[in-house]
Amino acid sequence: MDPRTDVTRLLADWRAGDRTAAERLLPAVYEQLRREAARQMARERADHTLQPTGLVHEAWLDLARESRHDWNDRAHFLAVAGLAMRRVLVDHAQRRAALKRGANARKVGLDALEAAEPVPEPETDWIALDAALERLAALDPRKARVVELRFFAGIEHAEIARVLEVSERTVERDWRLARAWLRAALETEGAGGTQ
């Protein structure tokens, strides 16, 4: 099925009160974001660098363009987008980790190295972050959602507040504690040494 129509239908279900729709929405939004990322990479206009916020926003507009929509769906879409972006990035990190292991086995040509894009420094350990976030979600799901929306979808506090239907002050507090908690958790982890 075309992921777009799927997203539209699922959003409608969600609005109608089906809370499991969010989980079911995920694969469709995931595909949508991947497409959008590819499209934006292809364009990379002067005034337009690839930014998570822009990406999520464009993905939404794209969806809106293709379907009859209600602008209130945006909040619902964003709620899923954070989760979807998290999957996009963590999947990618896992694939890369696998590639690296494979690449060590054989020599990589000089050309390939030169063509490679600079690796972001310092490199984010998406996999460890994902695991930590999972544990935070077990303790306090809302704080994990705030992190997801802020880190992965690049959404501002005010909008996160609308999406989660809480006050902006609550989002600020959630963010502060979640940030401290994740940092403490990742540090402990780093000392233990994951790949």
Place this chain on the structure above:
Amino acid sequence: MTTPWPRIEALFFELLELPPDARAERLAALRASDTELGRELAALLAADAVPEDPFALPSAATTAEALAATARELPAQPVLEPRAGLAAGSWLLEEQIGTGGMGSVWSARRIESGFEQRAAVKLVHAESSARVLARFVQERRTLSRLEHPCIARLIDGGALGDGRPYLVMELVLGAPIDRWCDAARLGVRERLALFIEVCGAVEYAHRNLVVHRDLKPANVLVEGSGRPKLLDFGIAKLLEDDDTLQVRTQEHERLLTPRYASPEQVRGEPISTASDVYSLGVMLHELLTGISPYPAETVRAPELARAICERTPTRPSASATAGANADERARRRGTTPGALARALRGDLDSIVLAAMRKEPERRYASVERLADDLRRHLDGRPVAVKGDGLGYRARKLVARHRLAFGTAAVAAGLLVAAGIAIAVSARTAQSRLADVQRLSDLRQLEDLRAAADRLWPARPTTAPALQAWLDAARVICARRPEHEDALARLRARALPYGAEAAERDRGLHARAGELDAAQTRLASMRWRLEHGRGDLRGLDERIAQLEREIVELERATAERITWDFAAPADRWEHAELVQLLAELARFDAAGTGLVAEVEARAARAVGIGRLATETHAEAWRAASAAIRDPARSPRYAGLELAPQLGLVPLGPDPDSGLWEFAELNTGRVPERGADGRLAIDSETALVLVLLPAGSVRMGCSPPGASSSPEDEDPFARPDEQPVDEVVLAPYFLSKYEMTQGQWLRFTGANPSAMLAGQRHGPHTVDLRHPVEHMAWDEADATLQKLGLVLPTEAQWEYAARAGTRTPWWTGPDRDSLADAANIADAAAMRAGVPWPGVHDWPEYDDGHVVHAPVGTYRANPLGLHDTAGNVWEWCRDEYALYALPTEAESGLRLWKGGRERCGRGGSYLEAASSSRSAHRGHAVLGAREATIGVRPARVVE
């Protein structure tokens, strides 16, 4: 983790609010009662205290990088061969205009977004190596940070279906700078002025940490307007990349053009902004002299490379007279080899050689310094590179025309203080001072020209400034006889004019070619006469006739053109005086000069005030009374309208009941016929309709998406949503699109691409057709001079909707547009121009291929014609989302930072859906299109 999470959360925030001492105390107490809780809270507080993300949590940038990497992994598709008609995004390739090692460049056209826009599309070859691709990506990055009027702009970019990247750049229609200068026969000063502009663009790139690395005439095109444009940042380097790897340099060496390459580039050494300074030096040498600074025999790459690294370049003044074609090269610079050499000797020799020094650190420290020195040379001030000798500086001081000495005594004092070696008597200083002051007129002329451009619109408020301008201009013009006397006195001191010099001048004369031809004919006739060849009847007579002509031509071409003097200061002063007199003649030319234009403008400024208060006073009283009266003009709700300068009331439109006014600067006042309708022709002025205050629901929604069915439009596009209600104050809006005649009368030029006189299908364009093909800022500036403005999108849509909510003002279906709009139609098909929009509705026939005379089609309920179709109409707003707020009264969308402006209404080239009231066209600021015109508005004062 025995403590429940909510308690940890509560304690965390409680501790955060305590002052440090109290916090430590409380933490110690907690730890005493529960060790693990205490440790956990301490860890959280420590983590919270770390300022910003040094830990490995993603920032926007790292997220973006990871996303980019993910996107690149998407599968590639089969290779596409570039050809005419291939689409690169929304751009259609037209024809290949260039090709090279890296790829090809195509002219392209974009039609998708409504406006037709042309550009250059650059593609890489399909088999390109990863390195070439990387460089291409780099060019895109480089260009994306450069925005300068003299650098070809990046418009768009993307990837073809097969994943190959492409760049869309501003299409520059021009000639390489060296060829352009020769074709235009630019003299040394003009060449320098143009070159300084090029320096400005290079300097701008340097300030943005970009080194071009391949500066050469072929990469600097000059457009018809005379503006140079820097192209091809393909091997440009970002200075902050510290990867000066050997690989890159070797690759680079293969690509660059050795003739302009610096020694460090040839040797593969690190490259800096100094490398561009060097290339500019070579270019300058060639522009000034027409030949390379290295001897002609070093054409082959290895010798040239050695020469670049080892040989001292030839001085420009020496190059001026060197080589077989020195005469021809000098002629292309409007001079002779000797005179050219003299003009280059000294400053320009020093400047070029300083830019071309072998050691990067001994060159000009920046392009700006190079340009500064060139400017100093042009102004007659001492150049920085030649810091030598007080005598040199004193000479410059005397010659400097911008100098305004207070008194002769001060002047003499300065000259002495400067240690001038020659004896200066009080009397010569006095006369020299007079010369200097006189020559400052040249600068004043420049200032006056710039000031005249600001003195708009012609209103009583600007009248005093216009008068002051005229007074200043007349003072300067009155000094013309003095300048002529000075020139005559100066020429009396000229070096003797020998036969050789006279012969040379004859060659420079405008009619020299005629004389040559006549002499050749005469020689041929005499030979025939002597040898009895051909038809000899009447030959004697014809020879006599020709001889008379030749005497006449010899007299005409005997005018002395070049003057030479023993003293360099005299030589310089002569050049300045000749230029000043030519400028003055142009400035003061009867009827066509700037003085005449400003006189007319000042008269209009005064006259316009008088028209409102005297000539049309009665008409204005009647108009104000009628508009104020709710019984007679219910739509204006009692509006108090004061007389508006420059407008004449024309009475209400018989159908709409709205009052209309003629704009006096743009033509003759039109008259109403017996039926009350206006008679419009190519001479008549703009007609402005007074639109009452009101509100407009801008935009529309797709069916089913909105709670208000009235807003529905099956063609709704995302940028037309969400519907936004905007409240507007009363304003004037033109009843018609501005015509070519109106624009031409006011500006003296007609920018239109579909120009009056051209035939398109069954019709010939005339001055009643809409003016088009002006960039947004040209439209904006011209209207400002008229005291008019571009309408806001809200004002436009309010007027175009005229109270309707349907997709078109004519109704819900496109068929309702019949007789109301000039769009892409069967007429265009018949004429063999299948406009892109025609396929949607091929049966429609509006009778016109391109635009039609304004007012050809039915007016909307507000009495406005052609809001749908004919030409797009530029609006004031940036192309921005409707979610953004608007300004009170005008409804201007409050947003700054975009590069696109909106246009409304569709055109003869588009389908019916583009002429919907809600449809938004958009184009970049500089776009000039044969489909974009203007419908002026005016603020109610």
